[in-house]
Amino acid sequence: MDWTTRLNKVMDYVEASVHGEISEEEISKIAACPYSMFQSSFSQIVGIPFSEYVRRRRLTMAAYELLNTDRKLLDIAMDYGYQSDDAFRVAFKNLYGITPAEVRKSNPSLVFYCRLTFEINIRGIEKMNYSVVEREAFQVIGIRRITPYGGGTWAIVKSDGSNDRIRSLTGSFFDLGLCFGFDDEGNNDYMCAVECEDYDGDEYSVYQYPATTWLKFEASGKISDNTLGNVWRQINTEFLPSSRFHKGPLPTIEKYVSWNDAEDTCLVEIWIPQ
DSSP states (O other): OOOOHHHHHHHHHHTTTSOOOHHHHHHHHHHHHHHHHHHHHHHHHHHSHHHHHHHHHHHHHHHHHHHHHOHHHHHHHTTTTTTSSSHHHHHHHHSSOHHHHHHHHHOOOOOOOOOOOOOOOOOOOOOOOOEEEEEOEEEEEEEEEESSSSSHHHHHHHSSSHHHHHHHSSSOOOOOOEEEETTTTTTTEEEEEESSSOOOOOSSSSEEEEEEEEEEEEEOOOTTTTTTHHHHHHHHIIIIITTTOOOOOSSSEEEEEETTTTTEEEEHHHEEEE
């Protein structure tokens, strides 16, 4: 079963389970990969976290019932996973800008969030350069945080003096971004790091990579063109589905060779463990 088929089966499962619990274990079985890996790939392909997609689908269907049935608000709320009408009201207003009660009073125009369907498009005209690299075990140290996106951790280390302190310790600014995966809310477990083999302190988080094989890609171009995101999307939607390579369970690495906001240029190496 190819990756596109697995993704569509996950979408089928979401639709069938929209009124109940969506099991991470079941999604892992359908996608044939760890749930954290599925979350990461989904976010990079679709552009929103998987949890946000589920939330939008549930509230879309709840909105339909508000407009087309006379069911009580609490019954609708609980049917779509909210334990109180207050929680339902807050979530609904955050998405639509209007409360469920106001929907029934004014019958407004609402946004409909469609079910996702994945399909194979004819692509591959643009070549992708990659290399396979064997690396011995190595250690990184850095700042590890859970934020709504990986850039949130970078904002922390660039603003609180951490970048200067790590340079004093290792001779290098943070240049590695490790993605460990996403939680249920779509927050990114991310670490800004630098290679350092002889650290024995407790100020920084430490992660030890075993000897493994890596796929190495390069994202080079304009920051404003979303060069890094586009390369990630191409890896997940074109390269991996049509090759025999796959993502292993270790965290992926973004190595920031250069990132110049003033000149709007970047060169980032993407390292995917096998």
